[in-house]
Each structure stands twice: as structure tokens, then as C-alpha cells.
Amino acid sequence: MICQECGEKPATLHFTKIVNGEKTEFHLCESCAREKGDSIPGAPNGFSIHNLLSGILEFEPAMGQNIKQQKKVIRCENCGLTYSQFRKIGRFGCSSCYNHFSGQLDPLLKRVHGNSVHVGKIPIKSGGKIQFKRQIKDLKKELQSKIDHEEFEEAARLRDEIRDLEQKISEV
Amino acid sequence: MERFIEDALSEWMKGEGPDSDIVISSRIRLARNLTNYPFPMLATNQQSEQVLGKVSDVIHAEDLKMLSHFERIPLSEINELESKVLVEKHLISPNLAEESRNGAVILSENESISIMINEEDHIRIQCLFPGFQINEAYELANQIDDIFEEKLNYAFDEKRGYLTSCPTNVGTGIRASVMLHLPALVLTQQINRILTAVSQVGLAVRGLYGEGSESLGNLFQISNQITLGQSESEIIHNLYSVVKQIIEHERSARAKMLTESRTFLIDRVNRSYGTLSYAAIMDSKEAAQRLSDVRLGIDLELISNVSANVLNELMIMTQPGFLQQYAGKKLSTNERDVTRADMIRERITT
């Protein structure tokens, strides 16, 4: 298979984005993949890292200078990265960027992952509360179905379980 | 530390894994970051030094010591050639070797666990297993992750999950990948159809050893693209079932060739074996192709006097960094081709 970008070299990277039923296929050679890296959402790791790093280092000194020139610049208050810089380099500057850019992130994450909300692992130490919340959400669903099926004894047991968990959350 | 650089084959690679006639290795990588520190790209020298210190301290944790003895190698303490060798053994990424500030790697004794510090993210936990053991690799990575989480404060958000420098890793921070040797699918020209199909189910495929050129040695790496909105087990299961199907396709392509074109196969693998045994000049492209042929010959029991381990070893040793390490000096391309041929002859005929 030949690279779809340059039409010369053999393609060594193959992937497809399927977001909301819309498919885009990519068949690229190494060099085109590297160049295209930052414009392909979801390109596997390690593609355009070279360009990206040199990119950020170049405009780092300029940070802070043009704050006043641009109106309504969305900026991470913690690390100083602006949203447009983030779009350009495809990397967040710090974990607070996720909060400061939160209004913009849903469409972006949906485009990359087809989804914008985490459903995987929760860390034990910092995620205790979240773990309980997820359990409560699941139990409430179960509770509703027990009620629907008129299994009231089971429902009562679940209600107690939910109450215990809510108690635990308030203690955390 | 010298062992990490001198031995081509990590101890873990010497073990036989399930389906190792087709699956070379299985790898899990978890990306994690600390709260209160900018990601490595924006961290000051002092900040990345602090991250290095905090993460390094975890090697003294009792739970971790129970898994293995660990050694920490700061990138600043090894030379360019040595770090290249670690890259070729897949123990560190090219990015850590070339771009990191205060970068380091923590390696387990058998090299199946490698934890990179100050790569694109503060922490990258990687577990490598021989053969098709993606679930086993995840279990171990998960266990290590728990140990690190207990000692450190991870950047985690209820909605977005584990926060990473690149939006393509956020959520689970997981990259599960499997390296496959698919010579029969390439020879029977079914590979493009299969790669296209694989790429349509949320997985990425890339050919290996391509130095800006095509996929050499019939090696392909398949990994998940999506990290957010799916659980770790869904991600791994998806990869697992797709790889399982590819293995079946490769096996039946091999079986078909063996019955329908046995003489062609015998000629091909022995021709390559002969060339590797006698050639005095061997470029990396030819070496990759010939090694792939011989490996196929071993797997199909057409060649019996070479072990699969020697082949695995040669695939790593014939790369530029290792060759130069072996020679003890920098080599020009021509010199490399000669050293490569010498090394292959020496290993393959004994």
C-alpha cells in the first residue's frame, strides 16, 4: 500500500477514526505521519513529538508578552499556556489546563476518542469518593429495576446499601 | 547497569510465551502525572528535578521490592550510544533518549518492567511480556501503578480520568500493544486487506523497522487508539480478540503455503539461511527480511539448527546502536553493514 499523502513511499502506519459513524482512514509513510502528526487527532504516540517539542520551545519566550494584545484569550492560570497554543502543539502544559480549557474540550475529546468521559480505573487513594459515587450510581439503577419488578425485599436491601455508601462519602 | 546495555536479549524475552510462533511480545504502557507539577514539557529544571526525586523514591517501597530488584538509570549518566541501545531494546522511548530533561528509567532485573520518568508525562509504566500475554502484562502494570499511586499524588479528574500531556492518552492513559510476525500474510498478499480491517475497529497498526521506508522484517505493531470512554478491560479485550483473529489468519496462511508451495518455502527459508551464514556485507533491510524468512523456517520446522531465541537476539543486535556498541565505536553505514554480517554469521552458525 502506498502512502496517501506523498503517493510515493509505502505506507507503514494504518488507522481509522470512526467518530459518530463518520470514518476517516489514514495510510501513511513514516515521514508523512511525522509531519501530519499534530493535525491527526488520535495519532498514536510518538509521532510528532520532535516537531511539537521544538514548537513549544520557540514560542515559550513570547508567552506573557501578547496577553493584552489579544482579546478573550483562554489561558491556563496555572502554567500560562493559552488555548490556541494548546491547539497548535497538541499538548497540555499541566493538569490544570484540563479545567481552564474545559469549555472547549468536549468536542475535541469526542473527535479523538468518540467520547469525553472517563469510565476506567479510579485511583485508590485519591479516588475513594469517586469510587463510592460510581457504586451508588450503579446501585440506584439496580434499585429502580427491582422496584419495577416489584422485588421490594431486594429493593430495601439496596436502599440500605446506598445509604451506607452515602454515609461513607460524607466521612471521606 | 552494564548488563542492560551489553545483553541484546532482555531476560524476559528468553521465556517462551503463548503463540510465540507469531506474537513476539505484548506490551502495556500506562501514562501518569503528578499533581502540582507542570507536565515535563513546561516544567522548569528545578521542577523536573523534584519530580525525578519523588518518583525515584518509590523504588524503596517494600511492595515494589517484592516484585523485583530495581535499578534507576538517569539519562544524564549514560552516553548517546548506550541510550540508543536501550531504545533498540524497547526499554526506553526515543523521546526519553533525545528530548527529556532530568529523564531517567527504572528497570527491573529481567527488564520486563521499565518505568520512564520525565518523558512526555511524569511517569510511564511499561510492562513487556514474551508472546501473547497482554492480560498478564496489564495485571502487572496495574499492580505497579497501585504501588506508585500509594506513594505519590496522581493528577486524576473524575470526568477526564488520568490527566496526560497529550489529549490522545487521557482517561485510562493506557496503550496496549502487540508485536506480530506475519510473513505468510505478507507473502500471500493478504496483509493490506487485514491491516485496513484492523484499522477500522479503533486499533492502529504500524510496520516496524521502517527507517523512513517500508515495514521491514514482516513485523507489525497493533495497539489501541482510544483511551477515553472505554475501560481498561474493554480496551484490552478488543485488542485481544482482534489479534486472536489475525493469529488464526496467519496460521492458516502458513498451513496453506506449506501444503501448496512447500518447495518454494523450503527454497526461500534456506536461501536466506545460506545468505545469513555466508554473506560478508548485509544492510539492515536485507537482514530484516532474511531474519524473517529464517524465523518462519524455524516456526514451520523447516530449519532446525537455529533457535528462535537467536533470531530474537539478532533482530535487536543488528540495529545501528547495538552494532556500534558491539564494535565499541561509531561506525559508518558501510562499516555497519560489514559488522552486521560478521555478527550474524557468528551467531547463526554456532
Ligand SMILES: [Zn+2]
Ligand atoms: Zn508519505
Ligand SMILES: [Zn+2]
Ligand atoms: Zn496549564
